[in-house]
Amino acid sequence: MVTLKTFLFYREREGVSKGSRNDYDRTLKQGPKEGFRASDDFGFEAQSLKKAAHHILLFGCEEPGSDEETWDCGEMNTDGKGQSTPCAGWPRILYAWAMNAPPLDLPKDVGFEIGGATRIRHLVLQIHYASVTPFEDGSTDNSGLTLKVTDAPQRYKAGTYFMGADGKIPAKSKVHLETACSYDEEPRLFPFAFRVHAHSLGEVISGYRIQEGEEWTEIGKQDPQLPQMFYPIEEKGLVIQAGDVLAARCTMNNYKDKTVMIGPTMSDEMCNFYMMYFTDSPHLPENDICFNGAGFKWKDYFENIPDKEASELPAKQEETDEKPTEMKMDSMEKDES
Template sequence: MEVFHCDVPSDKKLPDFDGPNESKAEAPEGLEACRQVIGAWAMGAEPLTYPEEAGAPIGGSDYSRYVMLEIHYNNPDHKQGVIDSSGIKFYVTKNLRKYDAGTLEIGLEYTDKMALPPGLPIWNLIGYCVSECTKVSLPDDGIKVFASQLHTHLTGRKTYTRHYRNGIELPNLNRDNHYSPHYQEIRRLQKPVTVLPGDVLVHVCVDRTSNLENVTLGGFSISDEMCVNYMHYYPRTALEVCKSSVTTQSLYGFFKFMNVYNRQDTSPDIGISDNYKSIDWSPLNVQLLQTYYDTAPLSMQCNRSDGARFPGVEWEGMPVPTVELPRAPDERPCLL
């Protein structure tokens, strides 16, 4: 469940809209400005309390009063007549805090360009926020991340965010080694983590598909998969999304390779989902997909709150970030 602020002039009126997510394309004109996350919740999350020095800006004479509430339901049996009273409550003060806080979404783009082969005890999904994006979007002193909400769907077993600066790995920004989609806490970090211009954030989801017979694709449904981290930080910037996917061109190159050299029923004439579903996920084909993901050029979503990418950089075809000095795993002593 997400609440988006509509970033329009305060005197502009927006039309009402109530409809399913897939009908956004038919939504009234003007609602495309409703992209700035000001509140989010998932199963298991407790309320988020901001630090004393920061708060989410809401209201004021030049602030649009329009918001959009988006809720993802799971009703596989299509039960009728179910009434929902869910919502999000904001506690506000007229006393402004020192910093305006924002929400930054990192990880993998919501798209079927990512896939999880069936029958695997471990499969990693990895999304990138590259240095080129943080360079053009963050202030010189960087931002301080004070809370984090890790999010995957039903195949997720472990998830964490790695943090790199000048090729050197710093401590994980957040980690959950025992992830449950039914307990998705918004975790206040013990200490705020500084992210500077040029830093790289790599979000990893460790998934299990042992009980599945068919390929799982990225998407919005609970039976699809996601891999993201909603980071709460200050001071607020124009950066709203820093997520990646493989380029469509390179993905169809992979499908062509599978057809020509491995006799799979992939084709340039069918969609991405159908191509993935046409592959026999033998151990060899699983390894070929893993190798492709490890090396494929990236399509970066380095987006402002209005949905537009930051200008001045070619965001299509970016290389996977390299690491010169990985960090040794932190010791986790057992308490007797």
């Protein structure tokens, strides 16, 4: 018999500054002392309304970035004056949510491993509040994540690989922000879901595997104005292995009269692509973050760039007011070659 345990990151949000329209907050919880793994019943479910929390990130840390229960933390893994990073040192992104995305269930036999002998001793939740207007009447916020975990061993370890790009979008212009990194580690990665994230200027975000500097295989692409959920990867049997390159592009359309920079606030922009994967290796890759600065361009490094395909969607998809249905990933059968 397997006993499912639920960790509910859920608390009354107090002390939100009325003067700040964008607020990053981290809620800290101690990880389990014994090892837990995710089962096919394992998943992530956010508790938030889009008008309050714009997006939520869950980090696995050896040590948290602060001893406080909550702290100001800037954006992603950066810090600044009066701020601390989510993790002190090594961070691992486990999950990301935005735009009223539905719950996510993992495939059978796939799970994120936390606690025990792993490097994940703490779970740290980052919440980016789009606006503090809902709290101005004294209301509190219950934004958070519900996690179900089990102590039953799972066949494959899961992870999330993050790609992001820095840069600026000049006024009244359409530009591409791009990033790419060589994957040089031993574990083979089998991607099964992807997620994109931008603010109001993002039109299309796409991710690719590149082999030999010229052979491009799409991991996924999506309109970031739709619910920012993890979508299933259509390319079955896709494998990332040492020597491959992982790349992402954000097509941004700035209709405003001023230049917009990549940054942490709602008046800034973001260019993020998340790839959720499993591996048959006993350990995950040491590095699962790829970020390039302003000025990085695919054309300076690669050939046969799928320029049109990377920047356009097959057909315009309509966003509805209804909450999308719960996402359940199919059972994954990896290529044994």
